[in-house]
Amino acid sequence: MSMSEALTKALPLLYALERRGYETVFVGGCVRDTLLGKPLKDIDIATAALPEQVIAVFPQTIPTGLQHGTVTVVQEKETYEVTTFRTESAYERFRRPAQVEFVTALDEDLRRRDFTINSMAMRSDGAIVDPFGGQDDLRRRRLRCVGDADARLQEDALRIVRAVRFAAAYDLRIAPMTWRAIIRYRERLVHIAMERVGLELDKMIAGSRPNRAAALLASSGMLAWTKERLPAAMLDAAEAYAKAKAVRRHAAIAESPLAVASAGTGAAASAGRRMALIARTMRRLHLITDSEDRWAAVCAALSLRGGQASELFGLLKYSSQRSARLAAIMGLHEAMSLRLLSHTDAADAARDVMIAEETGIDSRTDEPELRAHWRLSVLKHGKPAAAGWLAVVGAIPELAFGTAGIGERVSSAEAKLNRLRESLQTMPACSVKELAVKGKDLLSLAGKPSGPWLGALLQRLLEAAALGRVPNERESLLAEAAALLQTKEREIE
Template sequence: MKLELTSEMRAAMPLIEQLEAEGHEAVFVGGAVRDAVLGLSVHDIDIATSALPEQVMALFPKCIPTGLQHGTVTVVQEGETYEVTTYRTESEYEQFRKPSSVAYVLQLDEDLLRRDFTMNAMAIRQSGSVYDPYDGLSDLHKFRLRCVGKADERLQEDALRMLRAIRFLGTYGLRPVPSLWRAMKAYKPLLRHIAMERVQAELDKMLSGDVPERALAWLGASGLWADFKEAVPPDLLARIQEIAEDGRDEMASLGSLEHLDERWAAILLSLQADEKDAQELLASLRLPNKRTSLIMTVLRLHSELAVRVNTGDEPGIRAAWLASVIRFGEEAAMHWLHVVRALKPQAGQVSEESANRLSAMLEEMPVKSLKQLAVSGNDLQQALSRKAGPWMSIMLKRLLIAAASGEVANERDKLLAASLLWNEEGI
């Protein structure tokens, strides 16, 4: 099979040409080859070569020795970076994750043999011809995921490959061959050796796909959740297993959410996670504090609003929504609206009509934060002739609520007049 090289590959072609001009073999490998074969957009370009790292560094003026212990040199060319790795085989793996050492080889077949799945063990030569010694093309055409060599060996070498398998099943709409599925079931306890940061990175990649719910369905069916290094809270795990066993598709619209952390929030709401379990799971996955804060804020908003918004009590709904927007912020309120629109009614408990009504209210709010308020604490001090103190925060919040609800126009003079009146009345 011969492919027309992608623009990214053409941009990297001078590296291939220079390596081959010096008598070395050089080919494109990895995910870029797989995606080019499938007609998908190509991102990171990786090159494998028979040249040793020192020979690569001697050929190109700007190199970064990013992974010399594994034979990898990063070459900088025309402002782009390319990883160039010497053909290698790998020794025994340590802690079910990384090889203890590598040995350089001259044959491309030996290098491709160490890779995880057949669809990732293809190469593209300078001519555009696809080199496929392990039938990756056939597997892709048959929509199946298969290990290079024996699945038992590949998964015991690197337990993270089980989560990569789930990601590939979801992203590319594949099915695992029986040997792979059996091996995943047999060796899933090895995931307890994998750092949670690595688990989180794979889960994020799963959720970033076009059809994240497909990967989640495979993840639930595999039972891998139960074998992470840090345990998933029992109630959440039971819910995941229940959904997997029943075959229910409770997250069918997850892919409609553009923001990754909205997808996380939607999953936790679908699993009916309480605040403690959600916080525990996100902490175990080592999500950065900023991301955790956003997800937990969406969950707290949901807890306060979900039941109330369908009561029909318009004044109460409006007051609760206004208070929540002021308390949690406009951005969090928008994230929550996106999430509840994507959830099925039984999980979201907010109808499309209610979500639309709240969205309209949010748009109509003339002011949503203290930054937008037309008066400051200094203005209040001068107008009321009072020293700074806790009263300022109370008065500013009261003014913000009044301005947000339309009770008082967000104009300096009118806000100060209201503050004078409330001050005199002791409000």
């Protein structure tokens, strides 16, 4: 088996240990991805050498997890995890082995692993060690636990979620016995820390087939058993998909997660349209490049508001920075989607005249009301949020324009979005920092100490510049500020 450049670069570590009589191999994901011709993310090495023996061989090491046999070796500015062959005793809290025992037999080490596709090793000469049929499972596009599926999933309940991620990422069918074990032990997810579940969901959303992952998550019912309860909208959508799939097994809906019929009237029709929108979103999620924007699309499809989306990220233990970015996109989505859905031709004409008079935007060349609303929304939520939202609705216009008749209105929707993109690119200023005047300029102009009035005045100037009513030039802005200070001082303060 030929090796990638990354594996070849790591070969000296194998040679160094082999020269001292320790069997050493590449193991796990790097072997799997090499067989599939995929780029490698991490390179894991397993060896018969004990941790202290590994440390003695290499000049620069980090004792990452000695109790579990893992030493990080630093070589040519790269880090590699080298772990001693081991077996594991009963697991504590359905996640971690209570005790590990170091062994010298490679097969024993491979036997403790989760799935056959992850239980292969590669020797330094490229030979594959595959005692559990991982290569055959890859050829058959099948995900199967090593040995007894019940035992593997009871040992570590996180494997229940990992099974879905691997099946989606590598387009694999989950073997019947493994799938039945997932259903049997899904309740054990209540023992798994939310940050671990969050990490797996994050990888699914960022993966090549998030739609497939969503289908499996919904079909399995596992989302209802997390340690902290996920938003009701997410659980309801998953349950609706599972019920629809059970009723319509003859239909090819396995690749259309959360899809239900939109037929009917009243509440049923509304629910159907909502589920159809979720299905459409999940099918097209892979078209969105940025994984953060993918999360925003999912939250929009689930009708989560900014605060609810932030709560979801909080449950999954994502960073506050990510949560704030998501909330900004969702806030802008709420502002823009409502306006776009209500932006009828008759209403446009009347509003455009009024907005054109107030802002100076030419109603003959654009949609002044919509553009003004857009630019003010950008000022409120930020340019990065605006760019993210455009990426989301560019891939899934139904999120902003609704599902009714979208097929006939695609060109109109694209035209509107293109105008919003152009408007964003040509905004004279998107933040106070981008104004041609600074706070000290206004303090000199006003001749009074700083106070709340200064921030309010800067915001007024920003809006005037963003809407194109005043050029973003120092003299023009100072003149506008002087006028505001003279005629609207009470409003500013």
